Amino acid sequence: MVLSNAVSRKVPTRFLLLPCPFRSFASFTNNFSSVSQVVLEQNPESLNYAFQSKDNGIAFKNQISGDVIATYASLAEECTNITSLNQLNALIHVSGLGQNVSLGTKLVHMYARYSSMDNGRQVFDKMQKRDAFLWNSILRGYAWNGPYEEALSLYSQMQHAGIWADNYTYAFVLKASAGLSSLKVGRKIHCQIIRSGFESHVFVRTSLVDMYSKSSSIDDARQVFDEVPLRNVVSWNAMIAGYSRNGHAKEALALFYQMRWEHVVADSVTMVNVLPACAELRDLKQGKCMHDFVLRNGFDLDPFVGNSLIDMYAKCGSLEIACQLFDKMLWKDVVSWTAMIAGYAQNGCARKALQLFHQMLQENVTPDSIAIASVISACTHLGALEHGKWIHDYISKFFFKLDVFVTNSLIDMYARCGNLEVARQLFNKMPEKDLISWNIMLAGYGLHGLGKQTLELFAQMQDIGVEPNNITFVHILSACSHAGLVSEGWQYYDCMTQIYQIEPNMEHYSCMVDLLGRSGHLDEAERFIETMPVKPDADVWGALLGACRIHKCIELGERAAEHLFILEPTYPGYYVLLSNMYAEVGLWDKVTKVQRMMKEKSLKKTPACSIIVLHGKVHTFYAGDKSHPQFDQIIAAMETLA
Structure with a gap:
């Protein structure tokens, strides 16, 4: 009773655990288990008792019981942050259980849950004996958190150590292979699965479907899927996601209806994979049917489904419904904001995209790269260079690293707004340029009639072995047109058709x-x-x-x-x-x-229009339009300038 009251009043741990009449190891175990919640909330003081107990002569190493290990394992599950987990790790080592494989596995698992793979790897590396559970725990951590290469490297070490892989092992290394989009590695693992006899496991087969689809080998994914004897909803979801991810929207929808025909109950994950297929097809009618299905099954409260619905309606051009769904969301994450901002930008509502972006920042939601790229696209559409520069400054301050996606958007904005010098500087500084980067820079030069610079850049592109596509030649021919380079235009048209075999x-x-x-x-x-x-x-x-x-x-x-x-x-x-x-x-x-x-x-x-960005707000003036709330003041100001 005294202990219970003390815990409820959150008495400091040191008072609960001070020397008592029962200085046996059993009493320590019972006491420690009883106050686990207090230990977690006041972790620094819990370590004091551990060292004190050792000083008082409790023989940890000689009196280890299953109850102690179970207590520590239970405490690990209760840890809510890295700090408490690190302190529990220290406590385990103090009590002489640092080499206990079961606790080591639990610690690695918990570190992986909090994406702290460096700490998890330290625990793993210090273990002198490692069983399959410990190996699987570290493999799972890297498969979910990366780096994926480390998961594959450890898998190789596991094989050399003579530890047999099981169905969980294969699922984790397949996920790592999928993360790398490495079809070669994935096929090799598939062969090992066949030899080891685990191919019949639904869990493994579903992982194979996911690996092949993420490696852009959708036919192989479908073949594996068709050979699954007893497909569960996870298997169906993996195949539907594969179709959606690889641009096979019609096949994704067809598979969904086949799934329903076979009486497999869809879940919220199914809808998250099906709705993007409706969005890709711009099939609003089909999307509304899926929305009705979501409502009938109660999936509308799932935030991931909500985000997918917003994205679907926005891409189908139904911004009003998308906005209604967005406004009704009880909890909006960065994906929700991004979907709505991208929807406005893609549908020509650049001003609303900018306004929503500022609202997002005011509500302390940190934008991701897709949101940043979308709002930069809105600036490009409006020709709002000053606003675009502000966003560029924001990125420089708060983003540690510019990814290719965002950098390409910045280059496009500066080029289209006429600041080719800054666009080229950003282009030159890119550590890795994809084909889109080259195409954007070529388009920028061509847009401003700089045919010579366009052709010089294309020559550089050819020299380093970047393969052009049909879009590349659209920009080159357009540049030749604006610069009046007729003979060069014919030359590159023939180059496209004869050398690169582009129709x-x-x-x-x-x-x-x-x-x-x-x-x-x-x-x-x-x-x-x-x-x-x-x-x-x-x-x-x-x-x-x-x-x-x-x-x-x-x-x-x-x-x-x-x-x-x-x-x-x-x-x-x-x-x-x-x-x-x-x-x-x-x-x-x-x-x-x-x-x-x-x-x-x-x-x-x-009617023609002019756009002015002032103090972060976009003002649009159409020819003959007098609807601006400050129209009279603007006219009066203009008369003073006349």
């Missing part, structure tokens, strides 16, 4: 028409269109019409416009382009005719 698409064709048309080779541009192996789209004819306006070639421009009005009869831009071409040569009757056509079709030109 041209509509973007390449429209770039070539623009290149020929801008330079005055209008007849050649028309012949190019006529010899295309596919039917030209509106972009191709639009490029020709734009060139005809530049060179005042009315007859050819009218032929191009006829095709455009058939392909896209409701797009006002082409009518305006034709009208402007007529106006520039004084054909006012034809200008009136085009305007009449637009009126009959109820087509209106999208």
Whole structure:
């Protein structure tokens, strides 16, 4: 009773554990177990008693009982942070149990739970005897926390030590292989699994499915999945996730319905994997069906499902529903904020993306790289360079390392906003450049008509062995077009098709028409269109019409416009382009005719707008619009400048 009252009043541990009439080891064990909660809350004082007990002559090493080990193991589970775990580790060593394999396994497991693999590895390395449980514990830690290479290295040491792997061992090393996307290593482990007879285990087979799908070998993943004799929901989830992850959205949805047909009960993880497939297909109808399924099964309270729903609706263009779900969330994590910010940015609502980003910071939520990249994209869309610079400064202060994803977004922003010098500096400082990095820099030069710099950068890209793709050549041909490099444009078009065996698409064709048309080779541009192996789209004819306006070639421009009005009869831009071409040569009757056509079709030109970012707030001004709350003050200020 005294002990119970003391604990409830949180009396310091040293008073509970001071010398008492029962100075036996058994009494110490009982006392220590009873006050485990106090020990955890006031850990520093618990160590004092451990040393005091040793000084009073309790023979720890000679009186070790199963109860003591069980007590320590129980305390390990109760540790809520690294500090308490370190102190318990010290207490175990003081009591002479530092080489107990069971406690060592428990400590490694707990250190891994808190992502402290350095401490876990120290415990592992000090153990003179290691059983399969201890090996599995350290392998599991590295498989979940990384570095994955260390898990595979330890697995090799485990084999050399003569410890037989079991189904858990294989699951952990397969997860490490999947983390590295190493198909070669994964196949090797698969062979070892077959030889050791563990291939029939559902746990192992599910891990194989996950490994193959994360290594982009989706056919192998499906083959393993189909051979699983008794598939559980985890197996189905792994295969559905594999399809979603590798861009096979239709197959992911088909497998979900097959899963339902076979009466396998889906869980929240299933929905987290299915909803991205709906998002990839931009299938709002299918997404709403999945949302109904989520509500019927009570998965809507799962934050991961909630985040997936927000992302799905945003990518399907239904921002209103996405915003409603976001506002109703009881607890928003960084993924929730990122999904909403990215949704606004991807749907052209750059101003709302910036506002939400600032709200996120005000609520002390630390953004991740995807949120940062999304808000940088919003700055790029608005041309808000000053705001983008502020975000760049924020990244420099609070992010230890710029990843490729964020750096690419910064390069794109600076390049599109005209600051090519800073864009190139960031590009040059990148320790590792992916193909997207090169393409963004090429696009930046081409956008500003710097054809020479574009071709020089492409030459550097070729020299170091970076393989270009179809997007690379879109940027190169566009740069040649803006710089008037006709012969070079033909040269790189032939290089794309003949050397790199890249089949041209509509973007390449429209770039070539623009290149020929801008330079005055209008007849050649028309012949190019006529010899295309596919039917030209509106972009191709639009490029020709734009060139005809530049060179005042009315007859050819009218032929191009006829095709455009058939392909896209409701797009006002082409009518305006034709009208402007007529106006520039004084054909006012034809200008009136085009305007009449637009009126009959109820087509209106999208008004031009200007954007100003002031004190972190974006202000948009449309031509003829008087809706700004400070419109009168702005007009008055402008009159004072006149």
